[in-house]
Amino acid sequence: MATTLPLIESAKRLAAYRAVDEHFPPNARSIGIGSGSTVVYVVERISLLPRERTDHVTFIPTGYQSRELIVKAGLRLGSIDMHTETLDVVFDGADEVDPYLNCIKGGGACLFQEKLVAISGRKLVVVADFRKLSPSLSTHYAPGVPIEVVPLAANYVLSRLSSLGSSAPTIRMGGAAKAGPCITDNGNFIIDAPFPDGFIPMASSSISPPRPLTLKSIVGVVEHGIFWAGDRKPVTAYFGMEDGTVSVRTQPHHHHS
């Protein structure tokens, strides 16, 4: 394991640097900054740009971690609730990405704000390493689909998810640093809901399949971590590969709405 860690970190960094180099607009006004360990390198790259390219840009975070990254890099912090203008671009990580660039997100429990910021952008640029590539959603990322729920409704949502076909959905725990459940930046719980292979249908970029939408109609579900490429503006994904290259993918079909 000691030898694979630097490889993965360098894969993340290569993907993030290339994504910034190709998508940070010359006259940027506002940029969304997502969450996770890969986005750290996005902010690192942005902070290396000439100040005149970043001085007038407002950076919109997707949670506390991302807010701290922006502040510590000396960049100008904004907030999605204060911001009405479409963001030029949103950079974010992902837990699993299928060939249509549909994603599972929420491994870091930030999926609600990530989705809010992603839909507020003109385009989404995903940065990840090769481990995130997946032929079909919910086959590679073992915990399944992260779902943010109002705490009072957690048991009800668990039972609804089981009857929908999720195998052993669980409330995410805080781990060593927190007794009891993981609490999101919005004060909610996360349920991780694994689904059997094929449950989440492979969708082309223009179709939002009906089944996952039923997740949203469960009382108590705030948001789920399936990011349909068709729900958003164009998506481009940068994957740092094992051989040191970066694989750039765009949606097979672009729909401009």
Ligand SMILES: O=C(CO)[C@H](O)[C@H](O)COP(=O)(O)O
């Ligand atoms: O969705 C997320 C947080 O909710 C992250 O973007 C996702 O977990 C990827 O993180 P990392 O870059 O550390 O693998």
